[in-house]
Every structure is written in structure tokens, then in C-alpha cells.
Amino acid sequence: MSTVKPAEDLEADPRVKAVFDDIRTTRKSDFVNNMWRYLAFDPALLERTWAEVKAVMATPSTLDPLVKEMLYIAVSVTNGCSYCVHSHTAAAKAKGMTDAQYAELLAVVSLAGKTNQLATALQLPVDNVFDADRAKA
Amino acid sequence: MSTVKPAEDLEADPRVKAVFDDIRTTRKSDFVNNMWRYLAFDPALLERTWAEVKAVMATPSTLDPLVKEMLYIAVSVTNGCSYCVHSHTAAAKAKGMTDAQYAELLAVVSLAGKTNQLATALQLPVDNVFDADRAKA
Amino acid sequence: MSTVKPAEDLEADPRVKAVFDDIRTTRKSDFVNNMWRYLAFDPALLERTWAEVKAVMATPSTLDPLVKEMLYIAVSVTNGCSYCVHSHTAAAKAKGMTDAQYAELLAVVSLAGKTNQLATALQLPVDNVFDADRAKA
Amino acid sequence: MSTVKPAEDLEADPRVKAVFDDIRTTRKSDFVNNMWRYLAFDPALLERTWAEVKAVMATPSTLDPLVKEMLYIAVSVTNGCSYCVHSHTAAAKAKGMTDAQYAELLAVVSLAGKTNQLATALQLPVDNVFDADRAKA
Amino acid sequence: MSTVKPAEDLEADPRVKAVFDDIRTTRKSDFVNNMWRYLAFDPALLERTWAEVKAVMATPSTLDPLVKEMLYIAVSVTNGCSYCVHSHTAAAKAKGMTDAQYAELLAVVSLAGKTNQLATALQLPVDNVFDADRAKA
Amino acid sequence: MSTVKPAEDLEADPRVKAVFDDIRTTRKSDFVNNMWRYLAFDPALLERTWAEVKAVMATPSTLDPLVKEMLYIAVSVTNGCSYCVHSHTAAAKAKGMTDAQYAELLAVVSLAGKTNQLATALQLPVDNVFDADRAKA
Structure with a gap:
């Protein structure tokens, strides 16, 4: 379709x-x-x-090509883009991603999905030390 | 709040x-x-x-700690979790992320945001070669 | 703002x-x-x-008013709507949500956020038994 | 399904x-x-x-029917609603959307997907001039 | 796939x-x-x-098993996770969800999707009474 | 921040x-x-x-500048990008968006948010007539 x-x-x-x-x-x-x-x-x-x-x-750049594919997967999963998840997972495998690395990628991406929900549900105030604007002021 | x-x-x-x-x-x-x-x-x-x-x-695991923080940022940005973006960007900087790496992270994450929209808008059919189920069958 | x-x-x-x-x-x-x-x-x-x-x-309807507020929170958290998270969490508390229920709501909503990521990352095929169309055909 | x-x-x-x-x-x-x-x-x-x-x-209203369909597509793409992307893209074409307009719709929608990621990643402070509340105060 | x-x-x-x-x-x-x-x-x-x-x-816990499945559906729909929508809707039906309850679940979840958009578009300031931090201060 | x-x-x-x-x-x-x-x-x-x-x-292009700003708002609202909602709503007003047009934009964008939820919850099969690939085959 x-x-x-x-x-x-x-x-x-x-x-x-x-x-x-x-x-x-x-x-x-x-x-x-x-x-x-x-x-x-x-x-x-x-x-x-x-x-x-x-x-x-x-x-060629400061980030490893495989890392860039993994970042692409992370965004595509979170956006629910089926095509992009498929194409970039295939690309990551072609660039050498092992099953162990893939499992760990899934662990990080799904943990982030979980704690994002917790932080948003609690409407956590951002700690002052995290604010670059405030930090340097 | x-x-x-x-x-x-x-x-x-x-x-x-x-x-x-x-x-x-x-x-x-x-x-x-x-x-x-x-x-x-x-x-x-x-x-x-x-x-x-x-x-x-x-x-310690198969992925570098900084890569894991970057993946966390990628998911948190896409989910729009303000607290998580702040805390994991701070963590990535504490683990050594340079400005050049951060700029490249932003480039990849925002490009993924863009092409996710294109692929979803076009409702692209997934290429057969990307399907692990079909590939091995 | x-x-x-x-x-x-x-x-x-x-x-x-x-x-x-x-x-x-x-x-x-x-x-x-x-x-x-x-x-x-x-x-x-x-x-x-x-x-x-x-x-x-x-x-008045088939779902309890508190359950409806919790469902509203679940959607609002997932959409990252700060105002809605605040207003419906306040409404749920006004309708009697206890701290224990709130903690469990957070546990379910964040677990869903996590397994949603896993299912989307793996691009799981839907089991035939889940398809209402196919089931009755 | x-x-x-x-x-x-x-x-x-x-x-x-x-x-x-x-x-x-x-x-x-x-x-x-x-x-x-x-x-x-x-x-x-x-x-x-x-x-x-x-x-x-x-x-009939203040917005053109084709514009309303395009707005519907923009939301549906961003939410990743496959059915809605299909039905409203078909509706937009039925209301006269040309290939050139469709390509431009894709360009705007995907650019927004990209800069949304940048603004959220940087956690940009909103410029005072954008705040209606403050502007009139 | x-x-x-x-x-x-x-x-x-x-x-x-x-x-x-x-x-x-x-x-x-x-x-x-x-x-x-x-x-x-x-x-x-x-x-x-x-x-x-x-x-x-x-x-067993403070929330009814059917309520937990409904919350899971609410998150999965909002995240656009097709697999999860299917599996948890099937689970909710197995736990006794009637058509009337399902219709009401859809009414709440879709209304939340609607008012989330309104609140985010208007960038509503959170009412002071909703802030737990401020309330107790 | x-x-x-x-x-x-x-x-x-x-x-x-x-x-x-x-x-x-x-x-x-x-x-x-x-x-x-x-x-x-x-x-x-x-x-x-x-x-x-x-x-x-x-x-200058095939879409009116105001329409492009409205599309940008639609995506930004759906992504929950606070900064982008503010900056593009300001831009749309600067390009002449009236209160009546803004109210209608909100009506379309929030209705889409609602029916996206319904279509995803029901996992609606895409009507064959909507498929460009199939249509021309």
C-alpha cells in the first residue's frame, strides 16, 4: 500500500x-x-x-556509522515508522551489528520509552544543574 | 510543576x-x-x-556508555520528554560528548524525524529484502 | 506562555x-x-x-469515572501533553485515586511505553488469533 | 487486521x-x-x-476544503496513522491536490518533523515576543 | 514482516x-x-x-485486571503500536470487556487525543491549583 | 532551560x-x-x-505561505514541540491568520487527533480504493 x-x-x-x-x-x-x-x-x-x-x-564524521544507524533506529521506533525501522535495522546489520548489540539497543530504547512515561507523568521539574543557560549564567 | x-x-x-x-x-x-x-x-x-x-x-556491555546515552537522548527527543532530554544530555556530556558529536547527534536525530515523515506520508511498502522472516524462509 | x-x-x-x-x-x-x-x-x-x-x-456510563480519568492520563502522558497530565491527574485524585493506585497506573503506563518500543522495533507480525476480521471469517 | x-x-x-x-x-x-x-x-x-x-x-468555512485535508494529512502522518494518511491523501487528491502541491506538502511536513527534533533536543527557551499572555500584559 | x-x-x-x-x-x-x-x-x-x-x-493489585488492559490499550493506541493494540484488545476481551465498554474506551481515548491537541496548540499555562509542588509549599 | x-x-x-x-x-x-x-x-x-x-x-511556490505555516503548526502540535508551536503560530498570525481561521485550524487538528485514535484503536484495514499501488496495477 x-x-x-x-x-x-x-x-x-x-x-x-x-x-x-x-x-x-x-x-x-x-x-x-x-x-x-x-x-x-x-x-x-x-x-x-x-x-x-x-x-x-x-x-565520515565524529560518530561511527553503526552508531548513526542505531540512532536512526531509535528515532524510527519511537515515531512508529515501520518502513524506517526495517530499512535502518537492515543497514545496521549490514554494518556489523551483532545480535548482542541489537538486544542491548532494544533494552536501552525500551527503557527510555518507559522512563519517558514516568518523567512525563510526574511532570518532573528539571534539576537546575541540567540547565546550560542557568549553569553558565 | x-x-x-x-x-x-x-x-x-x-x-x-x-x-x-x-x-x-x-x-x-x-x-x-x-x-x-x-x-x-x-x-x-x-x-x-x-x-x-x-x-x-x-x-559494562557491548555498547559504549556514551552511545547508550545518545540513544536515550534520541528516544527522549522523539517522545518530547523535556526532563529526559535534559538529564541524558547532561549525562552524555559528563561521559565526554563533544560539541561536534552533539551537533552530529542532532543532525542524525533530526534527519530521522524528517525521513520518518516522508516514509509514513508515502506509506512506503517495505522492500522484501528487509524482512527477516521472509529472508530466511 | x-x-x-x-x-x-x-x-x-x-x-x-x-x-x-x-x-x-x-x-x-x-x-x-x-x-x-x-x-x-x-x-x-x-x-x-x-x-x-x-x-x-x-x-454515568459503563466505565467508572475514575477509570475514565486514568485512561485520560494514559493518553495525555503518551502524547506528552503537560497541561492535560496535570489537569487529569488532579481530577483523578479528586475522584479518589490513592497513591497506591497512582503508582500502579504509572507502572502500567510505563511498561506499555516499554513494550510498545519492543514490538515496534521487532516489527512483530500480529498473531492470527488477534484478528477479529480473520477470526470470524 | x-x-x-x-x-x-x-x-x-x-x-x-x-x-x-x-x-x-x-x-x-x-x-x-x-x-x-x-x-x-x-x-x-x-x-x-x-x-x-x-x-x-x-x-463551508474560512479554510479551503483542500487546505483542511492537507492539515489532516499533516497530523495523521505525525501520529503515524496509516489508515488516516491513506484516506485523507485520497480525499486531498479528489479535491484537486496536484503532484506539485503534494511534493510541497511533504517538504513542509518533513521539515517540521526535522526542526521539531532540533528545538526539542536543544530545549529552546520560547522567545518572549511569541507569548500572547506576556505580549498583552 | x-x-x-x-x-x-x-x-x-x-x-x-x-x-x-x-x-x-x-x-x-x-x-x-x-x-x-x-x-x-x-x-x-x-x-x-x-x-x-x-x-x-x-x-493481584489495587487496579482491576481489565482496567490495566484498558490502560495498556490507551497507551498503545497513542503510540501507534499495531501489535500491542491487537494483543491487549484481545486480552481485554478475554477479561470480559463488553462492546459497550469498548465503545466507551474508544470515546475517552479519542477525546483525549482531541483535547491534547487543543491544549498543546494553545500552550495553556497550567493552573496553579494543579501543581502538587506549589500546593504544599 | x-x-x-x-x-x-x-x-x-x-x-x-x-x-x-x-x-x-x-x-x-x-x-x-x-x-x-x-x-x-x-x-x-x-x-x-x-x-x-x-x-x-x-x-514562492504552489502552496500559500500561510497554508505552509498552518501545516507547520499541525505537525508541531502533534509532536508536542512547544517552541515550534509558539514560533509558527506567531508566524501564521504575522502572515494574516485571523482568529476565525485559527479556531478552524484548531478544530481540524484536534479532530484529526481524535479520529487518528479511533482508526488506530480499531486497526482499520485500508480500503482498496485508497491504495495507489493497487489502483494502477
């Missing part, structure tokens, strides 16, 4: 083809997943989205 | 005192933050919650 | 006064909380919202 | 039939979508829900 | 078998639902999760 | 100054709101975020 339907020959559009080629080169794989195939209904949106994902996720 | 009010002398209750002592020992700090002070209205809930947080967050 | 500001003399508007009077009569209290004072910027929205809240929450 | 199963002959119930007839008349279409077919398990809930949807969505 | 795949003979692992046996005994049923079958990929996570669910949901 | 603290003289950094100047020019106002002042702790994140907000929100 989806709200748009990809064209039969998506890559007939040179802007779409250019993005797909860059996805394949960046990922060293022929596979282009549905996120990009469905976003292609608007080539500008496809280009901008891929450019940002590439810059944030596929560029 | 809060929905309960901590007693004046919380540690007069030996169960509360035992938990607070363990928090201080585990964290090597005299400071006990509001989460625990407000949960103390029900000593059993306090004991169980602390036991779980200690087991998941303060026990 | 708010996005609208209540008029100085809200009850000069007869439609607003009629709603406020009904709130006072229904609740047997002179106090009218901010929800209604701020919604009054649009009398029609105020009237419709109060009519629905009164019908659902203040009319 | 669903939690209730519609009766074989839903319209044998005169209250259900009356609502369905009004849906058909209001929408000038014979099609009654699943939202109403499944809510029919409780005729009172069906009646109240349809009355409200008709009043808000199908009554 | 799922992110892990259960082993063919899950109960060959004695830790998994012990949990499954306890689930069967506690629930007086041979059926073990997917939540537990998929969590079994990490026996420690399975053990801890079941222990907590059993303690909170299957131990 | 915030997790970072802006430097005393933010605009001593030429990258920050360039963004702030562009914000002032684009908005024809000297005021730079906290979103940008706090993001400035990482100039690259500030530059990329502003560039995207400017491209999506401040560039």
Missing part, C-alpha cells in the same frame, strides 16, 4: 537516474530501495533528500 | 535511603536528581526503576 | 458565560480551569468542546 | 443506515469507507463521530 | 522453555504469542521482559 | 553573522529568534538548517 505509484521506467528521467546512480556508487550495491523509488515522483524532493541523507549518513 | 511532592526527609524511609545510597555509589556523586526524588513516593516503584536503569545503563 | 490571551471579562459574552455556568454546575465548583478560559476566544469551539467533554466524562 | 468485525448487513440497523445515507448524500458518492463501517459496531459512536467530521470537514 | 526470525525449535533453549512454561502456567493456556517468540532471540531480554509483564499485569 | 548556551557575541563568528544577516534580509526584520541563536553553537548545522527552512518556507 502506498499513496503514490512509481513510474514503470523511473530512470528514463535523467534527474532520477543521476540520483539512483549516486546511490549505487555510494553504497557499492545495485539495489535501490523503495524510499528512493517512491520519492522519485518529484525529482527535486528526491535530489534534496538524498543529498542530505548522503551528507549525514554516508560521510 | 509536578504531580507529586517529595517528602521533606525522603531518606527517613530505609528503602528510599538504600536506593539513594546505591545511586550515589554507582555514580560516584552525592547528587540525586529529581527522577529518583519524585519516584520515592512509592518505594517499590523507585526500587524497580532504579534496578533496571542500573542494569541497562551502568553495567 | 500561551498562543492566545483570554479577555479581561470573559463572561461578558453570554455564550461563554453559559458554558462556564454549566461547567460550575456540572462540577459543583466555582473554579473554571484554563482550558475553558483560553478556548473562549472562539465561543463555538468552546461550546462544542465542553459539550463533548461533558457527554463523555461527566455522564 | 482489525479489532472488530463489521456485521454482514450493517444497514439493517436503522441508525447505521441513516448515517451511511447521509455520508453518501454529503459526499455525492455510493462508497462508504471502512472508518464508518467499523465504527458502526456502536451506532452512537458512529453518529457522533460522523456528525463532527461533517461539521468540521464538509461545511 | 519482522526484523528477527524465531528459531525453528525455540524451546530447545532451556531458558526460553522456562519462560514459555511460566507464560503457559500463568495464563492457563498453551498459546504463546509472537511477542515472546520473537524476543527469544535474546534469552536474557526475554526473561527480564516477561518477569516485568508478569509482575505488573498478572499480579 | 536549554542544553546549550549561546555565546555572548554570536556574530563574531563570520559564518553565524552571514546566516543572521540573511535571516534579517529574508524576513525584513532585525529580530533573530532563539532557534537560530542556539543552533549557532555549530555553524555548519546552522547554515544547513537555515538554508532548508528558507528554501521550503520563504520561497
Whole structure:
């Protein structure tokens, strides 16, 4: 089920083809997943989205690529985005996430889901020491 | 603002005192933050919650302690839990998170917020290759 | 902080006064909380919202009034609605919620927050026996 | 998959039939979508829900009908309500939403998803000028 | 679709078998639902999760078992957890929830979803009387 | 309260100054709101975020600027982002949103919050006619 339907020959559009080629080169794989195939209904949106994902996720940086995938999973689970949970869990496994790491990721993410509820239910006042504004003032 | 009010002398209750002592020992700090002070209205809930947080967050494991704090931040931001965002950002900084790492955490977490919206809006079908059930069948 | 500001003399508007009077009569209290004072910027929205809240929450029915307040808290916590958490926790206490019941409410709501994360992370297939459509087919 | 199963002959119930007839008349279409077919398990809930949807969505007002559908999509995407995303995207298309408008809707909704995460992560203090209460004080 | 795949003979692992046996005994049923079958990929996570669910949901307490299931549904609906909505709605029905009670549960949960939006949109200031901290000060 | 603290003289950094100047020019106002002042702790994140907000929100397009602000409010309310609700409600008012339009925005957004809960609680199957993939197949 989806709200748009990809064209039969998506890559007939040179802007779409250019993005797909860059996805394949960046990922060293022929596979282009549905996120990009469905976003292609608007080539500008496809280009901008891929450019940002590439810059944030596929560029060497201060965070390990596997850590970034795990963070992506954490947000996607909390937002209940089924597609994103699937695609980023697959990406994390491809980047070497072990079963033990996955179990621990689940433990942290679900504990956060639990204590978030407690803190919000109690409407806890934020401790003064946690406030960067106040701390430096 | 809060929905309960901590007693004046919380540690007069030996169960509360035992938990607070363990928090201080585990964290090597005299400071006990509001989460625990407000949960103390029900000593059993306090004991169980602390036991779980200690087991998941303060026990050496396959994930780096800083990575666990970052995952906690990711969930807390997505759930909009103000208290938790503050307390775990402070914890991540105490565990060495640099400004550059924090900026990158924000980049990943906010990009996930963005693409979660896109995937949900398009109601993307999950690619078959992402399905563990199907993959092994 | 708010996005609208209540008029100085809200009850000069007869439609607003009629709603406020009904709130006072229904609740047997002179106090009218901010929800209604701020919604009054649009009398029609105020009237419709109060009519629905009164019908659902203040009319005898198959669910106990305290249970309904607890359900309201559960949703409000999960949505992170600070105002609603406060107002409905106060209402639940006014309807007799004990500290022990409150602690158990927190235990259930936070456990649900936790297992929701697990089920979504694992993308669990729904067991056939849970499907009403399939069950009767 | 669903939690209730519609009766074989839903319209044998005169209250259900009356609502369905009004849906058909209001929408000038014979099609009654699943939202109403499944809510029919409780005729009172069906009646109240349809009355409200008709009043808000199908009554001429200060907002354009297409804008109202887009707002509905924005909320439904953010809440991750698959059914609602589908039904209101279909409704928006039926009311004339073009592919270009849809792409822009996605751009706004996903950008909001992104900056919401940034503002919540940073726990930004609200600028005084944004506070209606303070502004008029 | 799922992110892990259960082993063919899950109960060959004695830790998994012990949990499954306890689930069967506690629930007086041979059926073990997917939540537990998929969590079994990490026996420690399975053990801890079941222990907590059993303690909170299957131990006599100040809240009625049916009320606890309804609270679980309320959170699961708000989080958009499809699996959890299904499993806990089935559990509530098994514990005697009538159609009238279910309709009322839906009325409360959906009204809360509505007024949460209103309160958050208006950024309502919390009435002083709702603040436990201030009340006792 | 915030997790970072802006430097005393933010605009001593030429990258920050360039963004702030562009914000002032684009908005024809000297005021730079906290979103940008706090993001400035990482100039690259500030530059990329502003560039995207400017491209999506401040560039003439197929959607009316006021409609875009209303969509932003709808997402921000649903995500419970207090800062974003405030800043975009202020922006919508600055772009001419009347009280009547605001009341109607609230009516649509809160109705969506309500029916999202109903559809998710019932786990409604998506009508075949809503599926773009199936429709064209």
C-alpha cells in the first residue's frame, strides 16, 4: 500500500537516474530501495533528500556509522515508522551489528520509552544543574 | 510543576535511603536528581526503576556508555520528554560528548524525524529484502 | 506562555458565560480551569468542546469515572501533553485515586511505553488469533 | 487486521443506515469507507463521530476544503496513522491536490518533523515576543 | 514482516522453555504469542521482559485486571503500536470487556487525543491549583 | 532551560553573522529568534538548517505561505514541540491568520487527533480504493 505509484521506467528521467546512480556508487550495491523509488515522483524532493541523507549518513564524521544507524533506529521506533525501522535495522546489520548489540539497543530504547512515561507523568521539574543557560549564567 | 511532592526527609524511609545510597555509589556523586526524588513516593516503584536503569545503563556491555546515552537522548527527543532530554544530555556530556558529536547527534536525530515523515506520508511498502522472516524462509 | 490571551471579562459574552455556568454546575465548583478560559476566544469551539467533554466524562456510563480519568492520563502522558497530565491527574485524585493506585497506573503506563518500543522495533507480525476480521471469517 | 468485525448487513440497523445515507448524500458518492463501517459496531459512536467530521470537514468555512485535508494529512502522518494518511491523501487528491502541491506538502511536513527534533533536543527557551499572555500584559 | 526470525525449535533453549512454561502456567493456556517468540532471540531480554509483564499485569493489585488492559490499550493506541493494540484488545476481551465498554474506551481515548491537541496548540499555562509542588509549599 | 548556551557575541563568528544577516534580509526584520541563536553553537548545522527552512518556507511556490505555516503548526502540535508551536503560530498570525481561521485550524487538528485514535484503536484495514499501488496495477 502506498499513496503514490512509481513510474514503470523511473530512470528514463535523467534527474532520477543521476540520483539512483549516486546511490549505487555510494553504497557499492545495485539495489535501490523503495524510499528512493517512491520519492522519485518529484525529482527535486528526491535530489534534496538524498543529498542530505548522503551528507549525514554516508560521510565520515565524529560518530561511527553503526552508531548513526542505531540512532536512526531509535528515532524510527519511537515515531512508529515501520518502513524506517526495517530499512535502518537492515543497514545496521549490514554494518556489523551483532545480535548482542541489537538486544542491548532494544533494552536501552525500551527503557527510555518507559522512563519517558514516568518523567512525563510526574511532570518532573528539571534539576537546575541540567540547565546550560542557568549553569553558565 | 509536578504531580507529586517529595517528602521533606525522603531518606527517613530505609528503602528510599538504600536506593539513594546505591545511586550515589554507582555514580560516584552525592547528587540525586529529581527522577529518583519524585519516584520515592512509592518505594517499590523507585526500587524497580532504579534496578533496571542500573542494569541497562551502568553495567559494562557491548555498547559504549556514551552511545547508550545518545540513544536515550534520541528516544527522549522523539517522545518530547523535556526532563529526559535534559538529564541524558547532561549525562552524555559528563561521559565526554563533544560539541561536534552533539551537533552530529542532532543532525542524525533530526534527519530521522524528517525521513520518518516522508516514509509514513508515502506509506512506503517495505522492500522484501528487509524482512527477516521472509529472508530466511 | 500561551498562543492566545483570554479577555479581561470573559463572561461578558453570554455564550461563554453559559458554558462556564454549566461547567460550575456540572462540577459543583466555582473554579473554571484554563482550558475553558483560553478556548473562549472562539465561543463555538468552546461550546462544542465542553459539550463533548461533558457527554463523555461527566455522564454515568459503563466505565467508572475514575477509570475514565486514568485512561485520560494514559493518553495525555503518551502524547506528552503537560497541561492535560496535570489537569487529569488532579481530577483523578479528586475522584479518589490513592497513591497506591497512582503508582500502579504509572507502572502500567510505563511498561506499555516499554513494550510498545519492543514490538515496534521487532516489527512483530500480529498473531492470527488477534484478528477479529480473520477470526470470524 | 482489525479489532472488530463489521456485521454482514450493517444497514439493517436503522441508525447505521441513516448515517451511511447521509455520508453518501454529503459526499455525492455510493462508497462508504471502512472508518464508518467499523465504527458502526456502536451506532452512537458512529453518529457522533460522523456528525463532527461533517461539521468540521464538509461545511463551508474560512479554510479551503483542500487546505483542511492537507492539515489532516499533516497530523495523521505525525501520529503515524496509516489508515488516516491513506484516506485523507485520497480525499486531498479528489479535491484537486496536484503532484506539485503534494511534493510541497511533504517538504513542509518533513521539515517540521526535522526542526521539531532540533528545538526539542536543544530545549529552546520560547522567545518572549511569541507569548500572547506576556505580549498583552 | 519482522526484523528477527524465531528459531525453528525455540524451546530447545532451556531458558526460553522456562519462560514459555511460566507464560503457559500463568495464563492457563498453551498459546504463546509472537511477542515472546520473537524476543527469544535474546534469552536474557526475554526473561527480564516477561518477569516485568508478569509482575505488573498478572499480579493481584489495587487496579482491576481489565482496567490495566484498558490502560495498556490507551497507551498503545497513542503510540501507534499495531501489535500491542491487537494483543491487549484481545486480552481485554478475554477479561470480559463488553462492546459497550469498548465503545466507551474508544470515546475517552479519542477525546483525549482531541483535547491534547487543543491544549498543546494553545500552550495553556497550567493552573496553579494543579501543581502538587506549589500546593504544599 | 536549554542544553546549550549561546555565546555572548554570536556574530563574531563570520559564518553565524552571514546566516543572521540573511535571516534579517529574508524576513525584513532585525529580530533573530532563539532557534537560530542556539543552533549557532555549530555553524555548519546552522547554515544547513537555515538554508532548508528558507528554501521550503520563504520561497514562492504552489502552496500559500500561510497554508505552509498552518501545516507547520499541525505537525508541531502533534509532536508536542512547544517552541515550534509558539514560533509558527506567531508566524501564521504575522502572515494574516485571523482568529476565525485559527479556531478552524484548531478544530481540524484536534479532530484529526481524535479520529487518528479511533482508526488506530480499531486497526482499520485500508480500503482498496485508497491504495495507489493497487489502483494502477
